[in-house]
Amino acid sequence: MKLEEVLELLKAALSGVECLIGEESGIPTVRVHPENLLEAAKKLKESGFDHVKSVTGLDYPDEGEIEVVYHVSSYTKPELTKVIVALKARVKRDSPKLTSLYGIWPSSAYLESETYDLMGVEFEGNPKQRRLLLPEDYEGIPPLRKDFKIPVEGVDAVE
Amino acid sequence: MACSGGFILIGELEEVARKAAQWLVEKTPIKTIRDWGIRFSLWPVHFTTACCGAEFAATSGPRYDAERYGFLPFTAPRQCNLMLIEGTLTKKMGRAAKIVYDQMPEPKFVIAMGVCGLDGGIFWNSYNIVRPWQILPVEVFIPGCPPRPEAVARAILMLQEKIKKEGVKVEARGGT
Numbered sequence: 331m332k333l334e335e336v337l338e339l340l341k342a343a344l345s346g347v348e349c350l351i352g353e354e355s356g357i358p359t360v361r362v363h364p365e366n367l368l369e370a371a372k373k374l375k376e377s378g379f380d381h382v383k384s385v386t387g388l389d390y391p392d393e394g395e396i397e398v399v400y401h402v403s404s405y406t407k408p409e410l411t412k413v414i415v416a417l418k419a420r421v422k423r424d425s426p427k428l429t430s431l432y433g434i435w436p437s438s439a440y441l442e443s444e445t446y447d448l449m450g451v452e453f454e455g456n457p458k459q460r461r462l463l464l465p466e467d468y469e470g471i472p473p474l475r476k477d478f479k480i481p482v483e484g485v486d487a488v489e
Numbered sequence: 490m491a492c493s494g495g496f497i498l499i500g501e502l503e504e505v506a507r508k509a510a511q512w513l514v515e516k517t518p519i520k521t522i523r524d525w526g527i528r529f530s531l532w533p534v535h536f537t538t539a540c541c542g543a544e545f546a547a548t549s550g551p552r553y554d555a556e557r558y559g560f561l562p563f564t565a566p567r568q569c570n571l572m573l574i575e576g577t578l579t580k581k582m583g584r585a586a587k588i589v590y591d592q593m594p595e596p597k598f599v600i601a602m603g604v605c606g607l608d609g610g611i612f613w614n615s616y617n618i619v620r621p622w623q624i625l626p627v628e629v630f631i632p633g634c635p636p637r638p639e640a641v642a643r644a645i646l647m648l649q650e651k652i653k654k655e656g657v658k659v660e661a662r663g664g665t
Contacts, residue, residue, distance in 0.1 A: 464617065465581050473616040483614045 331409050333358060340415065343377035344370060359416045364428055367419045371400075371434045378407040379415060382431070385441035387449030389476045395420045398428055398451055400438065421451060430456035448474040524656055527570070527596065528649045529559035534569035536589055539576025541602045541635045548638040555638075558645050566592040571648075574621040576635070577605035577612050583619040590625055596657045600644050601627045604634050 350361040388397040404410035430453035439458040450472035604610035
């Protein structure tokens with residue numbers, strides 16, 4: 331399936347949802363407001379995208395925002411199996427809260443939990459959200475944020 | 490304490506018995522035999538923390554056959570006296586490692602495997618690792634990423650040499 335065809339399909343599937351459909355570095359991308367995320371996900375699921383491949387967080391400290399990216403794809407529709415669509419939503423950095431897509435795509439459970447662990451984005455309604463990779467009692471800035479300071483070691487270390 | 494025979498013992502009976510047992514255990518023939526026994530019954534606990542566990546498995550396999558050194562991988566920490574930290578240790582796993590180490594009976598030894606055990610390796614300067622020597626008393630380090638099974642066998646021999654040279658301190662339990 332060509333990129334233009336995927337974009338046409340996305341435009342048809344997401345009619346009625348306020349979103350921005352385009353191509354970003356070769357990947358068909360849907361940008362939505364956090365409030366419309368659940369609705370957009372439902373429409374995508376109806377059009378054949380049945381699982382989440384990865385959930386990532388991108389930190390933009392200058393803009394005060396965190397971008398959460400869902401990469402979705404399909405197993406059931408043969409023409410969509412080689413297509414990956416990015417679903418992006420930006421949340422505020424000081425109170426990053428997003429509605430969980432666990433109810434629509436169950437495969438996002440642990441991926442969202444990992445994003446919560448390492449980026450500090452809270453997903454409301456995710457039953458698996460807990461400390462997964464970090465120690466259970468970890469407190470402080472999530473380690474993958476830009477303002478997290480790792481201790482300087484080796485020759486660069488100052489006594 | 491008055492006995493029926495009319496003798497009188499002064500002092501804590503348990504303490505005296507413990508001291509006597511300690512004296513006996515530290516004497517040359519018993520000490521030598523005990524150290525020899527420990528040297529050839531180093532049982533590592535199955536505690537795979539990272540990818541070096543594959544090399545550990547190859548060491549105990551038929552080709553390198555570490556069992557000829559008395560190196561028998563065992564499942565429960567209560568029956569083991571050797572712990573191999575196989576590769577990198579995350580902070581979360583470090584806590585588990587400490588618990589397993591505390592469960593093992595004395596005398597016990599720790600070998601740290603791979604550069605991750607030395608100084609983090611490819612995870613150097615990470616937010617989520619701990620060096621094994623920061624939380625456990627490591628006897629032998631094995632460099633390599635991962636170390637060959639021969640290197641693991643060498644570490645076992647080095648630990649045996651160390652026990653032979655320095656001996657093992659065992660607290661004797663006297664009394665009841």
